[in-house]
Amino acid sequence: MLIIVTGVSGTGKTTLGTALSERLHLPFFDADHFHPKENIDKMSQGFPLNDEDRQPWLKALAAQLRESELSGGAVLACSSLKESYRKELSVDDNLRWIHLKGDRDLIWARMQARQNHYMKAGMLDSQIATWEEPSYGYHLSIDQSPEEMLDEALDYLKKESMKMKMGVIGMGVMGKSLALNLAEKGVPVSLYNRFVKGQEEGVAQQVLDENPDFANMQAFEDLKLFLDSLEKPRKILMMIPAGEAIDAQLDSLIPLLDAGDLVIDGGNSFYKDSERRVARMDQLNLRFLPMGVSGGEEGARKGPSIMPGGNAEGYEMVADFLGRISAKDKEGRPCVTYVGPGGSGHFIKMVHNSIEYGEMQVLAELVHLLRFGFGCSPEQVSGIFSDWGKGELKSYLLEITTDILLFKEDGELLLDKILDQAGQKGTGAWSLTTALEYGVPYSPLAEAVNARGVSGGKELRRAFSKTFEHSFIPVQASLESWLPKLKSAYALARVINHEVGFGLMKTVSDSKNWNLNFNEIARIWTNGCIIRSGLMENISVHYSPSLEFFEMPGVKEQVISGRKDLAELVGLGIAHGFAMPVMSAGINYLLGRITAESSASVIQAQRDYFGAHTYQRKDDPSGKFYHTKWT
Template sequence: MIIVVMGVSGSGKTTIGKLLAAKLSLPFFDADDFHPDFNVKKMASGIPLDDLDRQPWLEKLAQHIIDWEQHKGAVLACSALKEKYRQILGSNKKINWIYLDGNKDLIGNRMQARLGHYMKAGLLDSQFEALEIPSYGIHAPIERDPQSIIQHILQALNIHQNLSEIGILGMGVMGKSLALNCAEKGIKTAIYNRHVPGKEEKIAQNVVKDNPQMRHLIPFDELQVFLHNLEVPRKILLMIPAGEAVDQQIQQLIPFLEDGDVIIDGGNSHYEDSSRRAAFLEKNGLRFVAMGVSGGEEGARKGPSMMPGGDREAVKGLLPIFEKIAAKNTNGEPCVAYIGPEGSGHFVKMVHNSIEYGEMQLLAEVYGLMRYYFAMHPPQIAEILEQWLNQGESSYLLEITIDIMRTKEGQEYLLDKILDQAAQKGTGGWSVEAALKHAVPYGPLVEAVMARIISSQKSNRLALSNLYGIQKPKGDFDYSELLEDLKNAYRTVRILNHEIGFSLIKQASDDHKWSLDLAKIAGIWTNGCIIRSDLMMKLSTLLDENSYILEMDDYVSLLRSDHKSLGKVISASINAGVAIPVMSAAFQYFLGRVTASSSANLIQAQRDYFGAHTYQRVDKGPDEYFHTEWKKSGD
């Protein structure tokens, strides 16, 4: 198919031509690019071209049209003002002519605003004098917006608009993997990545080039063209870094969007930012979905766990797409569901990451005890962990830890060559802030974050290690009994980590009136995400909006006995000089939660002593408060 978009300068030939080419998946060419330098200089000097100037230019274009017709076809933006020019280009039987029809005042105003173009507004009179409006072809009034013009042209051409179901903006690791996942599931997907000269060039095109089998993947490097290639209401998934970049991208999108279009933030944004963005976009007639995505690169490519929150109707329209690409649980159900309003989707993902921090640190502590106290080598550790895996402690993080233990580089274990500095991206710290804000005890998961911070201070740790010289005793003892306690301790801390995370979700849901479904959230986390496990499978059937894991019959008897194993492991680790902050904090959390009478009465007395904060009494009513003059005058 050959399409020539014609009209006087300033009528929008290039804009409409590019949009039309994108809709039809055809290459676009601008006839102005084929002018010889002599013609360009002449027009830039304000001198109109004559027919002798145009003749070789038109003949050159005619030859290109023959070449394009023999291949895929093309869309050409060309003024083609006179009938004889159009005859040189080719007969009207071979070419689909699109005439952009507009009055001189409208076009003149557009040309006045166009900077840096060699065709000056003063030449517009000569353009209209030369114009011979064709009696054939499609006449498209340019007073309409570009999208309406394109729809008019496609309807006149009787061409089905094969638009993309979803657009993914940002072709980093996660964005690219989700795009390939969508395309593989038969979802027509438009992809876009910003263009940064010398740094990010043709990123989207290269994704398609590297994956030629993905027929449903359409690349773009112009934002407006990308957006016009989407079905209405448009669904734009942002897979870009959290923070200011998201706000900037939203501002760039707004001028090209229409009421009802949906923006989905699939990054690790702060939930309060997401709530703010939801309110802002609602005022602009747009819908916003704050969606947590878990599973890493592999999950995004093969099936992630997804937590969309925000506009309920928008999520309802997205679920047919998301359910196709999501991981499936053991019942074949997709690991995606509507979470709740505002930024709740990102809040739940934040807590997911917090539990992930705790689970990772717990495994690191188990490894540390086995490696540096029991003096076990990585393959021995892997063997023990595999036994735990087969005895009901199955989890994704345990599985990958076993793989890591067995990975060698030459004759050495790769783990021994990795620097002991753990990085973090922020969600762990955010969850600590949220726990403080909602007054939820969070000790073990706080310690998981703190452990990473301490690990990052490598040079200081080395200096202090030399200063104190604490020696770790190594495995010249029978650790078999302690190994069983370690397994029980591992199981206990995992239960407590999940108790803490779900308690924060429950409290935030109550405080924000989100009405979050804990069982549904656990169900989403049964596959695709990093913290998927047999424990999560069980919780998905036990949790409800009023439940605490510590109160569940399934775990009461278990923790009643296993917490003693945790105490033994902590005692042994202290004697051995091995730091286990998450295990230690979990033990303190458990004891604090199950202790009926604590020492906090002394704290309240101290507060009243120096600040007259008052206190309540165990022998008085719940609404009565008291103050004591603790230090009598003259004493």
Template sequence: MIQKHVYIVMGVSGAGKTTIGKLLAKQLEIPFFDADDFHPVENVKKMESGVALKDDDREEWLENLSIKITEWQGKYGAVLACSALKEKYRKQLQVLPQDHITWIFLHSDYEVIRARIAGREGHYFKPELLQSQYESLELPSYGIHVDVDQSPEQIIDEIMEKVKNKAEIGLFGLGVMGQSLAINMASKGYSVSVYNRHIDKIEVDIAKNFVSENAGLKFQGYDNLKAFVESLEKPRNILLMVNAGKVVDFVIEDLLPYLEKNDLIIDGGNSHYKDTIRREKDLKKKNILFMGAGVSGGEEGARKGPSIMPGGPENSYKRVGPILEKIAARDKTGEPCCTYVGPDGAGHFVKMVHNGIEYGEMQLIAETYHLLRFHTSAKPDEIADLFEEWNRELQSYLLEISVDILRKKENGELLLDNILDAAKQKGTGGWSTNAALELGVPLDTISAAVMARNISGMKEQRAAAAKLYDLKTSEGENINELKSAFFEAYKATSIVNHAIGFDLLTAASKEYHWNLNLSEIARIWTNGCIIRSKLMEDLVAKFNNYQQHLLMQEEIVLEISNFRTSLLKVVGKALEAGFPVPVMSAAANYLLSFTVEQSSANMIQAQRDYFGAHTYERKDKARGEFFHTQWLQEEK
């Protein structure tokens, strides 16, 4: 017997509040009450006459119900059937802590409810009032939602499944990101079951300890997979936070014996988009739903609000979207930095490109710092001050953290100077490059950033080569003379890097028929994620009005035209002084290639035709018409 808890069954008239409320009360062995019985006589007369009640009419009624709810909970608990259509009514009835009241929202399509009302006899509610109720209804974002277009027995089974302390969502994998997301969800009021494997002497009581350390939140912890799955509401929602690759397939294989039709698996890791497409197709055959959701923001973002990029079946997003949107960061208008991206692998592809742009921005900052530090001989504090000044305009998260890095001391020395100059890449940068090759899209800055990390990893070889070649870099340039050019070069490179990333999204959208909304993608990247910046905020409006290549937009053309000279100047000086600037160089080369009418590719086409008879098109003929030349004349 479940006691001292009040269950409020809400919904429009005709949804079955009384019928379901009575059945639920019988199941729970607690009293049932109908809110209609507590209306003042004046209200009943109005409703019998077909007159809709106003808020003033409901004031006394709601006040009486609030008093009764407190009494019922203090004695034995109760089930109350009450329309409670508006949030302000529900707030007035929420006189107890959240864990003492459960809201059960009965709903269905208008025509279903209207047919029910038309078939009732002896009830004072008139069918014509239903439309006004639907217009007044404010959907709750909490509680148990049940579609009543099924039998009362099925409805009760669904409700009972959810009131037996079942968790609304399960999280598999309690690494840094998994723990942070779990705390985020629980702090937003969701009940969460968490699972982590148990391996003696390696991973011991991870879930149990996590729940113990966060005792104030709604967690259930498991290291038994079957118990974890059974702890979830049906249909189940399970968020995977495990390493990308084969591990995801192994986890899915382990979960499958315990899953049922329409259970949903959400892969929140950095999986390859083609793996996501494959997994969704394979699981669909087993009647299991699958989504790939990119999550960006690092540990802090996951805890306080990340940017989330879900892709997969749209009906799956409708089911789990409210949870993801609730835990996401907010943009400057207060909207969640989470949106339905598109079908199958779209979510993970968008996250992959996000990471590619991130690679380019990080390398750009590193190149700029390195050139300032060792070519202009600027001190770290000077560079930090300069970056801080730039960031008043740019508002870049990556530039912001770089300022902190340049000021971090350890034992009185700059910590940065003791960090090994060998960077790693987890795969998403390289995947972006591969995707660009497959789609035939140039990816200069992002590919250059990936290759820069690869060559940085050749530390021992680089050290040996430095001694062998003994090439010197030149110093002596004055930072004050160059900082304006550096800033313009930085901005130009960043714009080109973003343009290249979004161009890859455009190509993928066409190839895979994803119908990606570039403006919405830019919007969910304005907060919570690593590449948030003022530029990204500007792109929301730019792509909303113009979905084509960023470098073709009028305002961008003007900016790039103003910055072009500085970009070429800085790249030229850097290379002449012996400093590698792969991303800046790539941006300059991309820009020159993109804006030149006559390229060098005619020579390439001639060469291909010469040695392989690949044919070529002619300027003086229509496009699509191909020719071959016998280049080598035979001697007579």
């Protein structure tokens, strides 16, 4: 969106332009600052510029407008006295002109009041004489307050001329937050929320009412009017629940779309559903991006990690916008990347959430053991975690757990008032079923899903705790002696969770020829997302397809030093009555992965015994299969 505020000197171009820039969240440029020194010197001496003087100035302004167009727009205050000048500045068909008009005496009085400005009041008559009245744009009278002028200008831009760059469907927590994020970064946004009498009425308009400072947003309940408000080709972000709602919304949209329009699914859809939708939209010559978004409400508003897949051309249409609203890594690069074809964007978001499940469960297990095994106060546990978070173990989840352990309501720890039944929305279970489908070992992260399921049976757990007289047994060993082991065990458990998740991503990527770039995936997970951490920063630098995950620098050392500590901690916890599903599954998984001679030979013998499934022999490298008659 390019806006040029014109008029002779003294009409208030800079005042209005600055106000528009603040309300529309666009950069502001004052044409006066683009004059070469020779022009400024000439005007300071009271001499008007001629057309030859203005040529380098106009070229510099046009260059700035073209540059601003690529980055989303700008507001320029420029006298543009002649039609020939305005023609040189007309770099885009959608450029909007606001021409300031006023009585000479009023302008004269304003110019006389200005201090330290090179344009002298005596030059006003020269400018008025040069002014060529344009037949287009909006003519705005300056005979009113700056606030009234701003409101009138915004009304013109909003109702008469502004086509929105993006549309967002669904004004739930995430949709509203992303829409505000886009608007704040200078992207004009149309908001749409369905109308359901008595349930959902005026939802999109309420977002506008609650955020009056954002003048670059419009609200709709009519789908066709919403689509008509968008610049073509349209770019539409759906932030609605996964499943049937996505297909139903597409059914409503498709008849109203034009070839080349782009629809983005920013929810947590199952990646196989997303692949089907990509194919459907492609057949209709429409573009579709299944896009993972991580960061929760705060991330969506301030900068999430974004994982788009699907149509590559569609990604290019919104790459700039997504880069603006995303979080930034430590080098300032946007935490967004084109993941790959099909449903790959939603696939890696699914695995991200699976790792998230594991990380959350490990922290929950440690909190429980420290509080009710070692007898630590919540403040002590928070202090331990805070200390860990200052080093290589830093992570967002560790940070928020530290805060949770200190949060009190009416003087009491809120955590102890929360019902211990963990919820889930499906992505963890989808990861587990996908791992089973592809034969990928997934036990640590599978246990994170199972632990939430087990937590659901609260009444039965209460009954069984009485039936079996179960209670936690206090740990007699000193906390100080165990703290180094606790830290080491936690570090290794996290490494295992990530290795499992990346193993699933690599297997599926290879199977589907997605060619996922795991260094880049890890990079966009270093900020904005829920599993951002120091470990992820290390993975982003050192991951290599030619190197096993456990052998990466910084990871290998933790496997070597931490496995004894993790095993001892799991033994301690279980012996004292604490369920430690993810940490125990983690050490079992690791030991299975690093054991040269495993117990699987017994399994093969058993299978051959009862089912004649055959086996291979260590003493025959040919790979031949054998069968034995065991009785």
